[in-house]
Amino acid sequence: MTTTMTTTTTTSSTTTPRPHLQKLPTFKEPAPPPPPSPLEALAGDPIFSAFLSPSFDSAAFSSAALSSGSAASRAESLQDSIRLLHRHLRDEVLLRHDSLLLSLSHLSSLSSSLSSLRSSLSSLSLSVRRARSDLSDPRRLLSLHTSQLHNLHSAAHLLANVSKLLKLSSKLRNNIGTLDIAKAAEMHREIHLLYEEHDLSGISVVEDEIRWLDQSGSRLRSDAMASVERGMDSSNQNDVWCGLQVFYNLGELASTVDVLINKYKSAGVKTVGSALDMKAISASSSPSSFGPGGVQRSGTPQIGGGKRAGDALWERMAKCMEELHRIVMAVWQLQTVLSKKRVPFTHVLFLHEVWQEGDPLPTDRVWEAIVKAFAGQMKSAFTASSFVKEAFTHGYPKLFSMVENLIERIERDTEVKGVLPAIGPEGKEQMVAAINVFQTAFLALCLARLSDYVNGVFPMSSRGSIPSKDQISRLVLRFQEEIEAVKFHGHLMLLVLREIGKVLMLLAERAEYQISTGPESRQVTGPALPAQLKNFALCQHLQEVHTRLSTTVASLPNVAADVLSPSLGVIYGVACDSVTSLFQSMLDRLESCILQIHEQDFGGNGMDMTMDNSASSYMDELQKATVLFRNEFLSKLLPSSSRSETICTQLVRRMASRVLIFFIRHAALVRPLSESGKLRMARDMAELELAVQNLFPVEQLGAPYRALRAFRPVIFLETSQLAGSPVLQDLPPSVVLHHLYSRGPDELQSPMQRNRLTPLQYSLWLDSQGEDQVWKGIKATLDDYELKVRARGDKEFSPVYPIMLQIGSSLAEATSSQ
Structure with missing residues (x-):
């Protein structure tokens, strides 16, 4: 393979290069895109793409191929793909032949390096084992000595704390009879803290001392609690302070205050409950012949025992109020000491040790429990016991007085400068609201009682019947009795006055219905008719009601007069309405007589006119009218005593004043007026004084009378x-x-x-x-x-x-x- 690659390289290097302008760039064709790799082709194939999925399952693939019905063709496709992959792998190996050979040479050198490293690691491991064996013994000895030292220190510390505890305990034991109780409590707390913080439990000598300490602590708590309760009950703040100091030194101030508050809360609730215990009331008031308890299922005393049970009920309520006052005052004493005394060194108030901002104060907690229990008992008694309902409804002013006196006593006794009072405005309202159910019943009873009497005096079925003077007096007396029963209870008095105002409105309505308004009520030319006499009686009756109740209200605060004034004004108005038309008719009659002055001759100067001393004809008619009014009407309307000012007295005064003013006005309009006419007019004015005297004393008319006396010299x-x-x-x-x-x-x-x-x-x-x-x-x-x-x-x-x-x-x- 190396020879082939060398040959290829040589051939390429010896090839003659082509000319630079073999082909113009303009005619250069773009290189064809590289053929896609087999993996890319297989990824797009719906069958072979499954092999590239991370979740490929050969069993599922085989099962699908067999069930498709073309297993042979698919197998052939798979074989073609395999051959294609082999061919591609071969091309890749040939393409990267040099790099593969280089990697192979690197692997041989790496193998020789690893063999030398293996021998070095063996030497290192042997050295580490030798060092471990050399260091393990000193480390073990060091750990052992360290543990021994720690145990020695712990034992020494424990012995020191035990010694300290025993010394403190011995000191307390030897001096407990002579030490101040607060100092003893402080030492007691110190010993307990030493015992708990250093975990000295399980040491026999310490446990013996702790048992004695618990016994002495019980005695300290007992003495301190006795001091606190004695001080709370006797209003001795020094005793309360001494006891609280003991509990503070013991670390139990907050819990002790909670215990005290709960104790007095329970006492208050129990006091309220026992006050309305009908079985106890009946048993204490009933004779032994009534049997055990002497009470019926309805909570009503046995027959004949009602008065005794009622007296017992009020007696128990009085005791209840007294006990509630004692409880509230005791808790207030506790709260006052807490708000005055401070913790030594920190100077934090004791109150802040037991109370958080926003929480109710001790007195508020106790008062809230008392009010809740009181309201519940009152509501229960109203619905469950007809006897208590009747007793407290009829005697509500007494019940209200008890509650009011309790609140006033607490306010008065806790009104100390710089100290919070025992109860606030909201607490007072809550206590009064607790008996509202009886207040509502009492006001309804008061309204019904007075309304029934008014209905009896002025029945709707009979319009012509007029009550007697005794009936009116008794009615007014009933009003006064209702006011007298509540005159010293401001809020209740206003409520009762409102109910009386409703009854007065009913009285005015019934009286107005009885007033006669026909022509016979206005006639003034003859004796008084029955219809007029009936109106006179109504006027006098309503006037008596108005006068006597106004006198009663005058002795009350101004706000009481404001409540009753509207209804009294209606009574006054109806009383005036009953006789106003009659007085208007009388005034019209007198004015018609005076108007005849314009028919007289005041302009003549004859001797006969000068010598005639007789009054004018119109003045004679005026005098006769006034005499008739006096004898037939005013004598029945005006009081016998001239000192008393009544509705009719005011109406007569106005009528008499109007007559004088009316005469002066028309006398000034007379024209002509000769000297003889002036003399005649002066005589008429003298006669007018005598005529008006029949109505009202002219010298008491003030400005109108002075005007008449002044007009006489003016004309001359x-x-x-x-x-x-x-x-x-x-x-x-x-x-x-x-x-x-x-x-x-x-x-x-x-x-x-x-x-x-x-x-x-x-x-x-x-x-x-x-x-x-x-x-x-x-x-x-x-x-x-x-x-x-x-x-x-x-x-x-x-x-x-x-x-x-x-x-x-x-x-x-x-x-x-x-």
């Missing part, structure tokens, strides 16, 4: 004296201005004349206007008068003209300043 004053007269201060400006028209010329028309109104129409207009609007109407007449005078060419005005302008200007200035 000279026009020039009017502007500076002090009596004008008691008269409305409109009255003075209207009176001045009677002193002016005929061409100076009043607004009534200018607008061609009747006295009644003009009076109604004056009722709806203010003084400033009246002045605008008067100013228009003055402007008309001014135009007429200037149209005539006159340069002088009537003396009243500048006075009227002066009064009107002052009125306009006062109005603008306001």
